[in-house]
Amino acid sequence: MGLVALLRIVLRHEHDVVLARQRARALAAVLGLDRSDQTRLGTAVSEIARNAVLYAGQGSVEFFLEDAEDGQ
Helix, strand or coil: CEEEEEEEEEECCHHHHHHHHHHHHHHHHHCCCCHHHHHHHHHHHHHHHHHHHHHHCCEEEEEEEEECCCCC
């Protein structure tokens, strides 16, 4: 098993939070998740990213793909 880095977004402003949500949904779509799971993942990433900006002043979101032995 290994991790492949896909994307990193630095979070400093509200538009970075929006970008993180959009990218999470796009990656979920590419990976074959249905629309409701795409929305759930986008919402989760958005909430965590927003908290990072609001309470820490900054942060980052990193997306990785894990190569699992069972092919998932």
